[in-house]
Amino acid sequence: MKGENAVTELDRIDRAMLVALQQDGRMPVAKLAERVGLSETPCARRLKRLESDGYIDGYRAILSRKALELGVVAFAQVRFSVHDRALSDRFEREIQGIERIVSCHNISGTADYLLQIVARDLDEYGVFMRDVLRTLPGVTAVESMLSLRELKRDSGLPVP
Incomplete structure (x- = not known):
């Protein structure tokens, strides 16, 4: 199922990128490219496409409830x-x-x-x-x- 604005089908590399970004949304493009077996430029292009097609809603930090004293x-x-x-x-x-x-x-x-x-x-x-x-x-x-x-x-x- 595609996101609301999604226009492209996901291939193996797209899926690998999405999995990697869910684990570390701050991963530099160079590291992401290495992880999925691409050079930086095509990886950056794919990342922009995944964002514009609606597969990626945004990026955020996961905060610690313990540190914030939310028990x-x-x-x-x-x-x-x-x-x-x-x-x-x-x-x-x-x-x-x-x-x-x-x-x-x-x-x-x-x-x-x-x-x-x-x-x-x-x-x-x-x-x-x-x-x-x-x-x-x-x-x-x-x-x-x-x-x-x-x-x-x-x-x-x-x-x-």
Whole structure:
């Protein structure tokens, strides 16, 4: 499946480049070229094409929760009692600006949304639940699940 703007099919070298960049997005073009068996210029051209075709959304640093003292990772299932498009739109707009919510998915099943939330400790998470999450538009029920231990962190997407 191609990205929204993707126009080219991926070959073996494109796939190898994407895998390598997911492991190290700051890899210099020279090192990337060596890893995939190209010279620098064709590698740089391919990289620009992968970016412009929408296969690469962007680059970012992976921060340490421990260093930032964010000891709690919680997953919250959020339910609405009224399923109104305008209410859902307001909820979705408001969560975009809440830094503690690191991901949000509109899901199927008994809940409407699944949020991943970080906090310094359980006290801070409790205050966040009471003062922020439960006051968001449309929210009528929240069920929290606390992560006891992270076994695998986002390691990138599989590249077919």
